[in-house]
Amino acid sequence: MSAASLHSRTAGKPSAGIPPTGRGGAPRKARRNRRWMIFSLLPVVLFFVVLSVFPVFNLIGTSLYDVRWSGGDSTYHFIGLENYRQLFSTEVIYWAGLRNTLIFAVCAVTAQMILGFSMALAVKRAGAMGRTLLTGIFLLPIVVPPIVIGSVWRLVLGREFGLANGFLGLFGIPPVDWLGNPDIALASVIFVDVWHWTPFVFILMLAGLEAIDEEVLEAARMDVRSSWQEIRHVIVPMMLPTIVITLMFRIILSFKVFDEVYLLTSGGPGTATEVVNFSIYRVFFNQDRVGYGSAMAVITLFGMTLAIIVGRGLLVRKRKNDERKLEQ
Amino acid sequence: MKSRSLGRAVSTLTIWLYAAIILVPMVWVMTNAFKYKIDIITGTVFAPITWSNFEALLFSRQSNFASALANSAIVSGTATIVIIIMATMAAFTMTVMRVPNWVRWSILGWALLFNMLPTLTFVGSWYLMFASADLTGTYFALITTQIVNLLPIALFLMMSFMASLPPELIQAARMDGCAYDQVFWKIAFPLVRGGMIATTALVFIFSWSDFAIALTLSNSDTMTAPVAISTYAQEFEIRYGEMAAATLLTIVPAITLILVGQKFIVRGLLAGAVK
Numbered sequence: 001m002s003a004a005s006l007h008s009r010t011a012g013k014p015s016a017g018i019p020p021t022g023r024g025g026a027p028r029k030a031r032r033n034r035r036w037m038i039f040s041l042l043p044v045v046l047f048f049v050v051l052s053v054f055p056v057f058n059l060i061g062t063s064l065y066d067v068r069w070s071g072g073d074s075t076y077h078f079i080g081l082e083n084y085r086q087l088f089s090t091e092v093i094y095w096a097g098l099r100n101t102l103i104f105a106v107c108a109v110t111a112q113m114i115l116g117f118s119m120a121l122a123v124k125r126a127g128a129m130g131r132t133l134l135t136g137i138f139l140l141p142i143v144v145p146p147i148v149i150g151s152v153w154r155l156v157l158g159r160e161f162g163l164a165n166g167f168l169g170l171f172g173i174p175p176v177d178w179l180g181n182p183d184i185a186l187a188s189v190i191f192v193d194v195w196h197w198t199p200f201v202f203i204l205m206l207a208g209l210e211a212i213d214e215e216v217l218e219a220a221r222m223d224v225r226s227s228w229q230e231i232r233h234v235i236v237p238m239m240l241p242t243i244v245i246t247l248m249f250r251i252i253l254s255f256k257v258f259d260e261v262y263l264l265t266s267g268g269p270g271t272a273t274e275v276v277n278f279s280i281y282r283v284f285f286n287q288d289r290v291g292y293g294s295a296m297a298v299i300t301l302f303g304m305t306l307a308i309i310v311g312r313g314l315l316v317r318k319r320k321n322d323e324r325k326l327e328q
Numbered sequence: 329m330k331s332r333s334l335g336r337a338v339s340t341l342t343i344w345l346y347a348a349i350i351l352v353p354m355v356w357v358m359t360n361a362f363k364y365k366i367d368i369i370t371g372t373v374f375a376p377i378t379w380s381n382f383e384a385l386l387f388s389r390q391s392n393f394a395s396a397l398a399n400s401a402i403v404s405g406t407a408t409i410v411i412i413i414m415a416t417m418a419a420f421t422m423t424v425m426r427v428p429n430w431v432r433w434s435i436l437g438w439a440l441l442f443n444m445l446p447t448l449t450f451v452g453s454w455y456l457m458f459a460s461a462d463l464t465g466t467y468f469a470l471i472t473t474q475i476v477n478l479l480p481i482a483l484f485l486m487m488s489f490m491a492s493l494p495p496e497l498i499q500a501a502r503m504d505g506c507a508y509d510q511v512f513w514k515i516a517f518p519l520v521r522g523g524m525i526a527t528t529a530l531v532f533i534f535s536w537s538d539f540a541i542a543l544t545l546s547n548s549d550t551m552t553a554p555v556a557i558s559t560y561a562q563e564f565e566i567r568y569g570e571m572a573a574a575t576l577l578t579i580v581p582a583i584t585l586i587l588v589g590q591k592f593i594v595r596g597l598l599a600g601a602v603k
Contacts, residue, residue, distance in 0.1 A: 029507050036509040037425055040417035044435065044479065047414070051476040052442050055453035062456065119346060122339035130344075136586050137347045139593055140354065143582040145537035147554040148575050151561055155360070155568065156353045161369050163356050199350065200597070207598055256446045259539040259554075263561050277448035277540075284452040285544060297449040308444055 056301065063294035074290070083295035094296055097267070097274040100186060104275065105254040108193040112250060113243070115194070116201025121231065124209040138199035146196075150263030153192045154179070157264075179265050182272040189264055189273050193257065201246055208242030209235070244315065255304065276300055360572035368568045381569035385577070392548070393574055396556035400578075402467060403542070403552060404535040407474035411482045412528050414475075419486035420516050424498055425508055439480035447477060451544045458545065465547030473541050478531050485530065485596055489523025490516065526592040529585055533593075536581055553578045 063084070066077040087094065141149060156163045157178035165175040178188045212235070220234040236243070258277040261267065267274040267282070280300065284293035360368050361382070367375035385393045422432060451473075458469040493516060501511045542552040551559075557578060560571045585593060 029505075032507045032509065033425070036507065036512070037421055037427065039509075040421040040512075041427070041431070041435070043414045044418045044483065047472075047476045047479060048435070048438055048442070051454070051472060052450065053438065055450050055457065058453045058456065059449075062453070115346075119343055122335075123343055125335065125339070132590070134343060134347055135594065136590055137350055139586050139590065140582075141350060142597070143533050143537075143585060143593065144354075144579045145539070145554050145582070147537070147539045147557055148578055151557055151571060151575050152353050152357045154561055155357055155572070158566075161568070163353065195349065198346075203594060203597065207594075252444045256448075258446070258448055262539070262543075263558055277446050280448050280452065281540075281544075284455070290452070290456065293452050297452055301445055301449050304445055305441060308441065 059294045059297050059301070062291055063298050065291045067290040069288050069290075076291075079291070083292050084299075086292065087295050087299065093271055093274055094276065094279045096271040097276045097279040100271070100273060101255060101257075101275045103186065104190055104193070104257065105251055108190045108197070108254055109247065109250045111190075111194045112198045112201045113247060115198045116246075117205050117243070119198075119202050120205035120209055121235070123206060135203070138203060140199075141196050142200050142203075146259035147263060149192065149196055150260040153195075153260075154264055157188060180269055182269045185265055185269060185272040189261060192260060192264065193254070196260070197250065197253070201250065204242065204246045205239070208239050208246075211242075212238050248311065248315075252308070357572045358576050360568060361576045363569060365567075365569050368572075381573040382577075385570045385573045391570070392551065393553070393556050393577070395549075396551050396553045397577065399467075399546070399550050400536060400552040400554075403470045403474060403550075404532055404538075406467075407471045407478070407535050408528060408532045410471070410475050411478055411531050412524060415479060415482035415486045415527065416517070416520065416524060417512070419483055419490045420512050420520075421508070422483075423487050423490035424493075424511070424516070439483055443480035443484075447540045451540055454541075455544055464545055465550055467550055469545045470542060470550060470552070473545060474535050474538060477538070477541065478534055481534070482527050482531050485527045486520070486523060489520050489527070492523075493519055522592075525589070526596040529589050529592050530596040533582060533585060 064078060064080060066079045066082070068075050068077070155161075159165065159175060159177050159180065162178075164178060168174075168176065176184070179185050216238075217234065221230060224230045224233060256277070257275055258281070261273060261275055261278055262281075265273040267278045276296075280293055280296045283289050283296060287293075362377045362379070363372070363375045364378055364380065385391050387394075418435075421427060422435070454469070454473050455464060458464045458466075463469045497515055497519075498511055501515050506514065537554065538552075539554045539558070542555045543558070546552060546555060553574070557571065557574050560567060560574060
């Protein structure tokens with residue numbers, strides 16, 4: 001695990017300040033360089049414009065229409081903001097989904113961060129035998145297709161022949177309907193997500209911990225009395241960049257959740273495990289309400305964009321404040 | 329010193345316990361793939377081994393899983409190759425050349441934002457676009473959307489690898505009169521191969537795992553392996569054995585990669601997560 005790659009955040013800036021040559025034959029070479037620049041960037045720009053920028057406008061446009069399908073043909077009726085009015089007044093499922101998505105994100109990410117960080121601390125401080133094998137096992141949930149994770153846990157949590165209930169049965173505990181009981185279905189889905197993503201947090205945290213300068217740590221150790229103080233006042237502040245980045249990354253990913261929920265519960269029972277992505281999918285593809293689905297997608301897109309911009313803004317401001325404090 | 333070795337034992341134990349929690353459900357499902365249905369239902373641990381689930385899955389006429397695996401390979405393979413070529417060239421230009429600021433920041437800004445937004449908000453629009461061109465259910469629709477979906481990650485990864493090239497080398501080549509396309513082919517391309525392998529591995533894995541796009545844009549002929557698995561799970565009577573066998577076959581690329589290129593995946597994940 002190279003620690004250096006964690007600090008390659010400056011990749012966006014031109015790494016080599018190469019001076020322009022300005023010798024003879026320069027115009028021809030400048031043209032050639034220009035041609036290369038366009039040739040190398042154009043495909044990326046084209047893909048982005050056609051398949052990710054245009055769709056946003058397409059969604060906004062479609063959200064103003066009532067779209068009806070008949071025999072493979074669609075007819076569009078302009079209805080203005082009616083879809084949005086409906087979404088904000090009579091819609092129930094989408095907002096239940098938003099609530100669940102927030103609960104899901106907060107609970108799952110908190111658990112993953114705490115578990116992942118503690119395990120990384122334990123391994124860093126005391127070491128563990130069989131690092132390569134361990135890393136291999138921990139990578140497994142990350143690289144296995146999410147749909148497979150869903151399928152594995154659907155079988156494990158299955159009411160009748162599942163491993164979980166089989167295990168409880170050994171102690172004489174009656175079978176639990178993990179995914180069918182509205183009171184515990186969301187908790188089950190969160191549990192699966194924690195299982196799925198804690199190893200990822202662990203790997204990032206361990207890399208961050210190993211990047212801390214050992215001498216700085218030794219020096220700081222003189223000033224603290226307990227290992228709890230050391231964690232609280234030395235390790236956590238030094239790890240803060242890694243912690244914040246991992247946290248942001250996980251929160252964003254948890255808003256993308258779809259595959260596992262699709263297989264585990266399909267949002268049910270009722271709206272117990274409904275998530276935003278599933279609502280959009282259902283309205284779009286099961287109910288064929290394309291205009292309404294577009295309105296949902298637009299609101300989700302803009303809500304998330306706003307959240308991301310505000311989140312990043314806060315982060316940048318915090319970092320600037322910290323730097324100012326350091327200078328004083 | 330005594331407490332230190334005790335701490336070591338406890339931490340080793342904890343971490344291996346977690347590893348066991350990861351492994352047990354996976355291994356349990358994998359073993360089901362080799363059991364008869366009756367042994368799965370009764371929960372027999374040491375049941376006689378059978379290949380019947382794999383036979384039913386791959387060779388029976390009702391099953392389309394063999395073609396689903398082939399579809400997955402075609403879609404992910406093509407998409408990965410195109411992504412790597414595009415991302416490597418663009419990453420070189422963005423890292424080494426003086427790209428006008430507005431071009432740089434519109435590409436990077438959009439890539440960053442698009443990468444964070446849920447794919448599900450875009451599939452609806454993609455469906456409408458491809459439907460109006462009568463292209464839904466084609467490999468073309470699946471591959472192009474896969475490309476745009478994973479292009480940001482590949483771009484960020486390749487940029488971090490390009491940034492670690494020694495600047496003196498590039499400068500020297502420029503002094504010798506190389507134009508940037510020559511610098512790319514003669515200096516950057518050979519040196520960044522390790523990074524390209526890491527990115528290829530990660531992009532292929534993500535593309536192979538994709539479910540949302542394939543679910544909405546494929547039809548019964550172009551269905552990929554993850555979509556096929558989801559249909560098994562939703563049938564009225566779940567065919568446990570075949571589902572387990574399908575699961576096992578679908579994670580073969582992931583397992584192979586862990587065994588062969590563990591270092592690459594970790595490196596790629598670290599570089600990718602930082603963005």
